[in-house]
Amino acid sequence: MNKLQLNQLMIKIREDRDEMAFSSLFDFLAPKIKGYYIQNGLSSENAEELTQEVFSIIWAKSDSYNPSKSALSTWAYTIARNKKVDFLRKNKGFYGNEEDIREFLYEANREDIFNQNEINEQVKKLNMELEPSQRKMIKMNFFENKSHKKIAEELEIPLGTVKSRIRHILIKMQRLL
Amino acid sequence: MNGTLVKNQLIFDFAAGSLGPAKSVFTSTYLYLNSKASSLNNTFESMLGDDLISNHDVALDKTTYKDCISKIKKTKIKSDEESSPISKLVGPITDLKWKQKYKGFSEFNLKIKDDDELKLIKMDPGVSVPLHSHGGKEYILVLDGSFCDEYGKYSVGDIQINDQKIKHTPIACKDDGCVCLSITEKDVIFYGRYGSFLNLFTFIKSFFK
Numbered sequence: 001m002n003k004l005q006l007n008q009l010m011i012k013i014r015e016d017r018d019e020m021a022f023s024s025l026f027d028f029l030a031p032k033i034k035g036y037y038i039q040n041g042l043s044s045e046n047a048e049e050l051t052q053e054v055f056s057i058i059w060a061k062s063d064s065y066n067p068s069k070s071a072l073s074t075w076a077y078t079i080a081r082n083k084k085v086d087f088l089r090k091n092k093g094f095y096g097n098e099e100d101i102r103e104f105l106y107e108a109n110r111e112d113i114f115n116q117n118e119i120n121e122q123v124k125k126l127n128m129e130l131e132p133s134q135r136k137m138i139k140m141n142f143f144e145n146k147s148h149k150k151i152a153e154e155l156e157i158p159l160g161t162v163k164s165r166i167r168h169i170l171i172k173m174q175r176l177l
Numbered sequence: 178m179n180g181t182l183v184k185n186q187l188i189f190d191f192a193a194g195s196l197g198p199a200k201s202v203f204t205s206t207y208l209y210l211n212s213k214a215s216s217l218n219n220t221f222e223s224m225l226g227d228d229l230i231s232n233h234d235v236a237l238d239k240t241t242y243k244d245c246i247s248k249i250k251k252t253k254i255k256s257d258e259e260s261s262p263i264s265k266l267v268g269p270i271t272d273l274k275w276k277q278k279y280k281g282f283s284e285f286n287l288k289i290k291d292d293d294e295l296k297l298i299k300m301d302p303g304v305s306v307p308l309h310s311h312g313g314k315e316y317i318l319v320l321d322g323s324f325c326d327e328y329g330k331y332s333v334g335d336i337q338i339n340d341q342k343i344k345h346t347p348i349a350c351k352d353d354g355c356v357c358l359s360i361t362e363k364d365v366i367f368y369g370r371y372g373s374f375l376n377l378f379t380f381i382k383s384f385f386k
Contacts, residue, residue, distance in 0.1 A: 006230065019246065026242035031234035038235055048240055055245035070219070074226035081194040081225075089198065122220040123227065142193040142221075143228040167182070174185055177217055 001028050006072040014062040025072075026055055033080050039144040040084055050083045057083075068116055122177060129176055134169045141166055183338045187316075188214055192221040199295040200316075202287070203360050205262045207318050210334035263297075263320065263358060270320070270356060275299055281349075282306065298357045300324065300349035307346070313362030315339045317347075322355035324348060 001009075006028070012021035030051050037047035057079050058065075065075055127135065140146045140154070148166065152159040190196045191204040208215040267273060267287065275283035281304035285297040297320075300306070316338050323332040326345040331337055339345065349355040 001230075003227075003230065019242075022246070023242045026245070029230070030240070030242075031236055032229055032232040034237055035232045035235040036229060039232075044235075044238070047235070048237055051237065052240045052245055055242065059245055071223065071226060073230045074219075074223045077226040077229045078222060080229070081192075085194045085201075119216075119219050119223050123223050126220070126224065127227075138224070139228045142189055142195075143225050143232075145193055145195050170182060170185060170189065174181060177220060 003071050003073055007067045010058075010062070010065055010072040010075075011067060013059070014065055017062075022059060025058070029076060030055060033076070036080060036143070037084065039146075041145075042084075042087070046087065050080075050087060053083055054080050070116060071120075125176055126173060129172070130169065134165070134172075137162075137166060138169060180338055183314075184214070184336055185217065188218050189221055192218055192225060197291045197293060199287075199289045199291040199293040199360055202262060202266065202289065202295060203316060203318060203358055206320070206358055207334070207336055209261050210318070210320070211336070214334075214336075261320070267297075270297065273297065280304075292362075294361045296359050296361070298355075298359050300347075300355045300357075302349055302354040303351050304354070305346055305348040313340075314360075315362070316360040318358045320356045320358055322353045323350040324355040324357070325350070 006025070009021045009025045012018040013025065033054055034044075034047045034051045037050055038044065042050070054076070058076065065072070130138070137151065140151050141148075146154070148162045149159055152162045155162070187196070187200065187204050187207070191201065191208070196204060208218050264270060267285070273285045275285050277283045281301035283299045285299075287295040287297065289295050298317075316336065317331070318336045319331050319333050321333060323330060324347045325331070326337075326347045328337075328343075328345065330350075
């Protein structure tokens with residue numbers, strides 16, 4: 001399924017509370033979200049539990065999805081990421097009363113002032129300019145949250161090379177944006 | 178130090194969800210105030226969203242879409258009122274109980290459980306901070322007013338990042354002073370007339386942490 005089809009499914013869920021559309025979205029995306037959590041070091045059991053929570057939010061808060069602000073892929077990613085952050089913090093016992101802070105952390109993105117097309121253009125530009133190996137490193141570092149050391153082990157290259165390459169990629173991205 | 182790169186690193190780590198609580202609050206306030214930073218964050222989140230939909234599958238063991246529907250009562254949707262993450266956290270900044278450090282310079286510690294210390298700083302118009310450098314990194318985000326130092330002028334939504342190599346003397350803008358959000362990774366080292374006294378104070382304070 002491509003980005004546009006996903007957006008359309010989500011609009012059906014939002015407008016018509018369409019359970020079939022929700023079921024299609026679930027079949028496509030839930031295994032990928034579970035994969036994301038496992039890549040981020042969660043157990044299969046926790047990964048499944050969080051995936052369920054993500055989809056509960058997608059269903060319950062479908063009103064707050066706006067396709068002109070963000071693609072469904074981005075919206076779903078931020079929900080999944082926030083759940084991960086919550087989960088990891090709770091487990092670390094960061095706060096006595098953690099509710100107070102968590103709620104405010106990730107809602108400040110003023111998507112309203114950006115046009116989805118502009119963002120798409122930017123991403124397209126980045127994807128064109130970044131080599132596949134560079135794009136892969138971005139994914140490993142930021143999506144899978146692997147440490148530089150772990151990346152070095154997996155790609156079988158020296159740690160110093162990983163650090164300098166990632167730095168180089170970030171500078172390149174910064175220049176393009 | 179490449180300042181822009183450090184700032185962007187903060188945004189990338191925010192998008193990845195790998196920042197600690199203090200830096201998360203700091204960065205979400207930064208994104209709220211600075212549209213350029215927010216735009217970069219949106220672009221990066223969009224890239225990570227693409228990673229998600231092209232990710233490899235791990236089959237679910239037992240959960241079905243029905244579990245996600247039945248579980249939910251209609252949850253209340255948070256109001257989208259436009260106020261900064263920091264005011265949502267501590268209330269209006271004008272009502273805070275500031276702790277005066279010396280004349281014209283006050284602090285409010287947000288007491289977030291983290292290795293990084295998150296504070297609000299208020300400087301009256303024209304007040305300066307004694308020359309100091311930093312044991313670790315210091316991040317300063319201007320929330321209101323502006324300040325200057327040897328490196329330039331910083332206004333609302335601007336961020337300054339200092340490390341141990343930088344010694345500076347910030348001065349609040351003459352007209353309206355300055356309120357900043359700051360993160361310190363480690364204690365600051367003071368120089369100059371009262372430097373040794375302030376360092377001693379920091380040293381003693383470290384026993385009570």
